[in-house]
Amino acid sequence: MFGRLCTNRYPGGYTNADAAYHNHVNHVLIVDDEAEIRDSLESILAEEGYLVTTAATAGEALTLLRDAIYDAVLLDIWLPDRDGLDALSEIRQMDSAHLPEVIIISGHGTIEAAVRATKLGAYDFLEKPLSLDRTLIVLKNAINAR
Numbered sequence: 001m002f003g004r005l006c007t008n009r010y011p012g013g014y015t016n017a018d019a020a021y022h023n024h025v026n027h028v029l030i031v032d033d034e035a036e037i038r039d040s041l042e043s044i045l046a047e048e049g050y051l052v053t054t055a056a057t058a059g060e061a062l063t064l065l066r067d068a069i070y071d072a073v074l075l076d077i078w079l080p081d082r083d084g085l086d087a088l089s090e091i092r093q094m095d096s097a098h099l100p101e102v103i104i105i106s107g108h109g110t111i112e113a114a115v116r117a118t119k120l121g122a123y124d125f126l127e128k129p130l131s132l133d134r135t136l137i138v139l140k141n142a143i144n145a146r
Contacts, residue, residue, distance in 0.1 A: 025049070028045055029054070029064060033078070044132065071146060075102050088104065088122055101146055105130060123142040
C-alpha cells in the first residue's frame, strides 16, 4: 500500500532488514508521483548499494518517515495530495535525532522555489530531467552531511 521496498537488489543477497542490521546501508526515500521516475531512481540507487523505498504522495512519505529512519529523501515539489515544500516543512518538524537530508526535485523549478526550499531546510534543489551524475553526487554529499 505504501512505498515499495526494494528487496531483491541489495548486493550480497541480503534482504533489506539483514543488510541494514549487519552493515550500515544508506536508506533513501524517493517521493515522486511519476512512476517512471520512481522506478528509474530506485533501480539506479539500488545498483549503487542504497536501500530504497518509494512513495507516490506526500501523505505516504510522511507515514513512512514516521515509521522508519531514512538517511535522505528525494522529494518532488509537485505532488498530487500536497505541495512538496509543505511536506518538507512538516519533515523538518519531526524528531530531530532522525531527520533525513531532503533533496528537492522538480521539473517546474523556479529560483523562488529553490530559495524557499533552502530556507525550509532542503539540502539541495535538483531540476528535472535529473542528471545521473549530479544526483548521485548530491545524494552522497547529503548523506555525508548528516
